[in-house]
Amino acid sequence: MCNGLAVNWRAFFYVYKTRIQKTLAYRFDVYGNIIWQCIVMFATAYFWKALYTGYDTVKGVQVEDMMTYTIVSSMMSLFFITFVEQRVIQSVEKGTVATDMLKPIPLFGIYFFEDLGYTTSLIVQNVIPIFIIGSIFIGVPVPHSTFMLLLFIPSVIMAYMINWLFAACFSTWAFTAINMNPMVQVKKHLIRLLSGCIIPMWFFPEWLSDILNVLPFVYIYQLPLDIYIGKYEMGILLQKMGIQALWLLVLWCLFVYLQKRVTKHVLVQGG
Amino acid sequence: MLQTMKHYSKVSLAHLRIAVLTVMEYPANMLGWLLSNPIQFILGFATIKFVVEEFGSVCGWGYGQLAFLYGISVISHALSMIFFVQGWFMGYYVIEGDFDRYLLRPMSVLYQFCFTKFNLVGITDLIPGICVFVYGCLQIDYVWTLKNTIYILVTLVGATFIRGGIYLIIGSSSFWTKSINDFGGYTQELFDKTTMYPISMYPESFQFVLTYLLPIGWVSFYPTAELLGIPNGRFAWDGAVWMTLVVGIIVFVAAAIIFKCSLKRYESAGN
Numbered sequence: 001m002c003n004g005l006a007v008n009w010r011a012f013f014y015v016y017k018t019r020i021q022k023t024l025a026y027r028f029d030v031y032g033n034i035i036w037q038c039i040v041m042f043a044t045a046y047f048w049k050a051l052y053t054g055y056d057t058v059k060g061v062q063v064e065d066m067m068t069y070t071i072v073s074s075m076m077s078l079f080f081i082t083f084v085e086q087r088v089i090q091s092v093e094k095g096t097v098a099t100d101m102l103k104p105i106p107l108f109g110i111y112f113f114e115d116l117g118y119t120t121s122l123i124v125q126n127v128i129p130i131f132i133i134g135s136i137f138i139g140v141p142v143p144h145s146t147f148m149l150l151l152f153i154p155s156v157i158m159a160y161m162i163n164w165l166f167a168a169c170f171s172t173w174a175f176t177a178i179n180m181n182p183m184v185q186v187k188k189h190l191i192r193l194l195s196g197c198i199i200p201m202w203f204f205p206e207w208l209s210d211i212l213n214v215l216p217f218v219y220i221y222q223l224p225l226d227i228y229i230g231k232y233e234m235g236i237l238l239q240k241m242g243i244q245a246l247w248l249l250v251l252w253c254l255f256v257y258l259q260k261r262v263t264k265h266v267l268v269q270g271g
Numbered sequence: 272m273l274q275t276m277k278h279y280s281k282v283s284l285a286h287l288r289i290a291v292l293t294v295m296e297y298p299a300n301m302l303g304w305l306l307s308n309p310i311q312f313i314l315g316f317a318t319i320k321f322v323v324e325e326f327g328s329v330c331g332w333g334y335g336q337l338a339f340l341y342g343i344s345v346i347s348h349a350l351s352m353i354f355f356v357q358g359w360f361m362g363y364y365v366i367e368g369d370f371d372r373y374l375l376r377p378m379s380v381l382y383q384f385c386f387t388k389f390n391l392v393g394i395t396d397l398i399p400g401i402c403v404f405v406y407g408c409l410q411i412d413y414v415w416t417l418k419n420t421i422y423i424l425v426t427l428v429g430a431t432f433i434r435g436g437i438y439l440i441i442g443s444s445s446f447w448t449k450s451i452n453d454f455g456g457y458t459q460e461l462f463d464k465t466t467m468y469p470i471s472m473y474p475e476s477f478q479f480v481l482t483y484l485l486p487i488g489w490v491s492f493y494p495t496a497e498l499l500g501i502p503n504g505r506f507a508w509d510g511a512v513w514m515t516l517v518v519g520i521i522v523f524v525a526a527a528i529i530f531k532c533s534l535k536r537y538e539s540a541g542n
Binding site: 179190204 | 307473
């Protein structure tokens with residue numbers, strides 16, 4: 001048992017390493033991501049600057065905090081790119097899901113470590129350049145305090161897992177749906193708009209932010225960013241991190257259930 | 272001359288018929304986009320509205336006026352998607368040798384490229400565009416005189432040509448680089464950020480670029496600012512509505528020339 005587990009880790013590490021090497025080979029994707037994220041980052045920063053003309057503080061937030069918010073959010077959205085949906089859609093369409101399932105490690109384990117490998121190479125190739133570009137042209141995104149920075153890290157890791165598990169649960173739909181692309185688009189836009197990625201929750205009407213606070217989306221972007229800029233007091237933030245952990249658990253259970261259900265029903269055509 | 276035009280329009284109509292039949296063959300696919308595209312644009316506008324309501328206005332634009340701007344932007348985006356989306360995918364045509372077929376037929380290659388493949392999925396973008404636009408018109412009590420109606424139509428035609436021309440120019444780069452260069456996503460992001468918001472919120476150097484070098488400012492910002500009588504920055508011209516049409520024609524003619532020159536470098540696909 002113990003031995004089997006050790007072999008699995010080696011296999012996972014191999015998937016992880018291969019993915020990093022593969023990402024390093026495709027240079028254009030890297031520059032493309034930076035260009036795209038810079039457009040979004042600068043447009044958002046100037047949008048806030050224009051809105052804040054004539055105001056010092058709105059909803060307890062200063063314009064400098066909004067700039068920090070924008071840069072850190074841009075860095076996070078690169079960090080949160082997942083391929084699990086595309087991967088599942090393609091393997092189901094082409095039938096390669098069968099060979100993936102033959103491998104001696106769990107199907108979604110392969111996809112997770114591929115995504116993790118991609119994320120790792122993005123940190124060096126994209127997240128750091130965005131940090132430097134943002135710092136030079138917009139302003140250095142300083143965290144509220146060292147303690148908040150320490151709290152930010154576990155919160156981002158949980159956010160990464162929530163984001164990935166949500167994508168993985170969503171991707172199981174591909175085993176039954178014919179064309180997933182429009183749905184993937186809907187999901188992408190819902191997350192971008194309702195998670196605080198571009199516009200923080202506190203600007204939304206109260207009824208809407210109350211609803212959104214119950215859903216998992218805000219625990220992907222909003223909570224880590226709230227922590228980074230020190231929007232709330234420690235007690236409230238820790239309480240929110242509790243809810244974040246709870247969502248992580250719920251999504252994990254859902255993921256385990258869905259994964260078991262769909263892999264049982266895989267039917268590959270052809271011989 | 273008349274004979275040729277008749278022939279060309281007959282060919283286009285035949286292709287339009289095929290496009291409609293294709294869509295009818297896969298209704299579920301269309302239904303998916305019919306759900307996803309409106310959600311994306313309507314939610315996108317809703318978030319802008321919440322924020323601008325909080326602050327009052329952005330660069331002198333209230334949210335009713337922004338809805339008008341956003342509407343023009345999305346409608347012209349939809350029209351450009353219907354007629355010119357191929358520009359985004361020109362790289363695939365170049366690499367896979369698809370221009371062979373066009374070159375063999377006794378018709379203009381550019382004409383065939385633009386007007387023998389109608390992307391009816393673009394209609395699903397048209398619906399949210401019109402919704403937000405009508406909402407904006409109601410908010411600001413836009414008066415629908417004959418003159419104003421003509422102005423809107425002229426703007427939309429000009430804007431569609433500017434977008435289409437830019438897609439073609441970007442796509443033509445594939446003839447020179449011999450690679451796919453799929454810039455679609457970045458182009459869309461850039462257009463979204465510069466046509467859905469007033470460009471007067473950006474620094475003057477960038478406004479200059481958007482006015483003269485990459486004339487995206489004319490797509491929605493300058494004509495809308497003139498129609499609604501809002502201050503429109505340093506580089507504005509009088510008669511912006513007609514200028515949009517002129518700029519549209521110039522950009523498209525330039526794109527046609529660039530396309531023609533680039534086509535000479537076409538080598539077809541080989542092994």
